[in-house]
Amino acid sequence: EAGVAQSPRYKIIEKRQSVAFWCNPISGHATLYWYQQILGQGPKLLIQFQNNGVVDDSQLPKDRFSAERLKGVDSTLKIQPAKLEDSAVYLCASALRGRSNYGYTFGSGTRLTVV
Amino acid sequence: DAKTTQPNSMESNEEEPVHLPCNHSTISGTDYIHWYRQLPSQGPEYVIHGLTSNVNNRMASLAIAEDRKSSTLILHRATLRDAAVYYCILRDNNQGGKLIFGQGTELSVKP
Numbered sequence: 001e002a003g004v005a006q007s008p009r010y011k012i013i014e015k016r017q018s019v020a021f022w023c024n025p026i027s028g029h030a031t032l033y034w035y036q037q038i039l040g041q042g043p044k045l046l047i048q049f050q051n052n053g054v055v056d057d058s059q060l061p062k063d064r065f066s067a068e069r070l071k072g073v074d075s076t077l078k079i080q081p082a083k084l085e086d087s088a089v090y091l092c093a094s095a096l097r098g099r100s101n102y103g104y105t106f107g108s109g110t111r112l113t114v115v
Numbered sequence: 116d117a118k119t120t121q122p123n124s125m126e127s128n129e130e131e132p133v134h135l136p137c138n139h140s141t142i143s144g145t146d147y148i149h150w151y152r153q154l155p156s157q158g159p160e161y162v163i164h165g166l167t168s169n170v171n172n173r174m175a176s177l178a179i180a181e182d183r184k185s186s187t188l189i190l191h192r193a194t195l196r197d198a199a200v201y202y203c204i205l206r207d208n209n210q211g212g213k214l215i216f217g218q219g220t221e222l223s224v225k226p
Contacts, residue, residue, distance in 0.1 A: 004158075033213070042202060042216030043159065056213060091158050095212070103149070104214060106158030 002026065004107035006092050012113045018080035021110045025073070025094030031055075032069055033104065034077050035091040043091055049075065082114045119203045124221045127193045135188040135220055137203030142183050146205040149214065150177065150188045154199045159216075162188065164206070198224045 005024040013019050025032050030051050035043035046065065048055040051072035060067065064083070069075040079086055089109040120138040127133040139148070149164040163170055163177045170177040176189040190197055202219040206212055
């Protein structure tokens, strides 16, 4: 089966600019997650979708970050305006369901550098 | 969220077994024990998971203590491709099953 697709692979922007990341999960996976991974740290969950509804966005900095999952398939994560501390890898993952006995499949991520 | 404790780093020799420990003394009855690994410049990859009994798959084995307060991921013959950060994660079915990552164990494999 095809994996989780993310684009772009790399992005360099100046602070205060906006940026968007795209994720296409595995077909049929109802649950989708966005993670932020700062260099040297484990991934940090930003937001969880179940189909096209938000399940948990408690760790999403809503003053600058937004995410949507239209039609319960693809998802986009946006940052506006970006700050230097947003430099990180943004990972998308999907799972068949959100239950504990299903594994996640991660994409390769988008590496964002804010200068 | 229930916490796990792992060594920051471990070393192994190629073709030898590797035992990666994880302590999770505050585990609850509904927590599954999941292991993921992350190779350089890639997203995390599912390795194995279990609830109470030991588990085996093509990648690894998971040994779970009888009281479930600790577990060990076993790679039977380490290869250079197994060099990665290994994360032990407790996943609570009652919290939407989300994965909360810690720092993990960085495994290096020497030829």
